Amino acid sequence: MRKEVIPAFEKQANVKIEYVAGNSTDTLAKLQAQKGNQQIDVAIVDDGPAYQAVALGFCGALTDAPVYKDVAPVMKFKSNKGVGLGLVGTGLFYNKKVFDENKWPAPTSWNDLKSKTYGKKIVVPPINNTYGLHALIAFAQLGGGGENNIEPGFQAFKGEINPNIVAYEPSPAKMTELFQNGQAVLGVWGSGRVKAFADTGFPVAFVYPKEGGYALGVAACPIEGSKNAAEANAFIQFMLSPPIQKVMATGAGFGPANITVTLTPDEQKGLPYGEEIKKLKAVDWDIVNAKREEWTKRWNREIER
Numbered sequence: 001m002r003k004e005v006i007p008a009f010e011k012q013a014n015v016k017i018e019y020v021a022g023n024s025t026d027t028l029a030k031l032q033a034q035k036g037n038q039q040i041d042v043a044i045v046d047d048g049p050a051y052q053a054v055a056l057g058f059c060g061a062l063t064d065a066p067v068y069k070d071v072a073p074v075m076k077f078k079s080n081k082g083v084g085l086g087l088v089g090t091g092l093f094y095n096k097k098v099f100d101e102n103k104w105p106a107p108t109s110w111n112d113l114k115s116k117t118y119g120k121k122i123v124v125p126p127i128n129n130t131y132g133l134h135a136l137i138a139f140a141q142l143g144g145g146g147e148n149n150i151e152p153g154f155q156a157f158k159g160e161i162n163p164n165i166v167a168y169e170p171s172p173a174k175m176t177e178l179f180q181n182g183q184a185v186l187g188v189w190g191s192g193r194v195k196a197f198a199d200t201g202f203p204v205a206f207v208y209p210k211e212g213g214y215a216l217g218v219a220a221c222p223i224e225g226s227k228n229a230a231e232a233n234a235f236i237q238f239m240l241s242p243p244i245q246k247v248m249a250t251g252a253g254f255g256p257a258n259i260t261v262t263l264t265p266d267e268q269k270g271l272p273y274g275e276e277i278k279k280l281k282a283v284d285w286d287i288v289n290a291k292r293e294e295w296t297k298r299w300n301r302e303i304e305r
Contacts, residue, residue, distance in 0.1 A: 048288070115164070242260055255277055
């Protein structure tokens with residue numbers, strides 16, 4: 001972003017951009033602290049916090065532009081007050097070497113997390129982490145529920161998955177460590193994280209479950225009341241242009257939001273791309289954000305205790 005995307009836009013639009021790095025929850029907190037006197041023109045955050053920013057009234061409407069017709073449907077906001085810039089997929093990852101040695105077939109389904117085959121060697125992030133939250137929603141949907149009825153998800157974790165879990169691990173460094181020292185051989189994670197892990201030479205592979213993986217998008221929204229609304233919108237459109245989408249794919253591991261972008265087989269490795277993107281499920285963040293605190297308290301009480 002800092003090295004390639006921003007300088008290219010500054011040159012093209014003849015503007016100066018001040019880039020403030022931070023994780024999504026910090027950015028949301030800044031927007032809340034600056035309410036009525038926003039210092040931010042464009043917020044770039046994960047899709048969950050982006051929907052919160054929209055719900056809290058921080059995002060302005062996107063101005064129409066031809067590039068939006070090329071954006072994958074899963075990346076569009078119903079409110080038109082934000083848009084996905086790229087995505088990773090949530091699915092399963094496993095130690096290929098251990099699976100081969102044991103002659104186990106590669107995992108294919110969310111239900112593989114219920115299997116006794118792998119001993120207590122499965123790792124899943126907790127639900128205050130989007131990957132873990134996706135797993136809870138996946139099992140709710142498999143049990144006939146979903147965001148509106150999370151109960152089957154809790155029942156699956158409590159009764160069938162929990163006995164197989166070595167850890168509910170939020171830290172990416174610890175997650176890779178559990179695999180490296182053999183404590184875990186199967187888990188739930190994001191395609192971008194697994195790609196970075198595989199790039200270190202570790203024999204790990206990522207799989208989209210046959211029932212469908214989940215889209216985790218990185219989204220941008222123009223801030224309501226910004227004095228630089230025209231430039232903010234132009235910057236968002238610029239980030240969705242094919243050349244910049246390609247930079248974000250190869251540099252940051254984002255599957256392109258713009259469906260006209262072509263990547264070579266080598267560039268596609270580990271990214272949700274092409275047909276894969278169409279198969280990913282999107283979460284209804286309006287429902288989830290309203291319930292998330294309640295679910296997290298219950299998770300800590302019943303699952304992770």
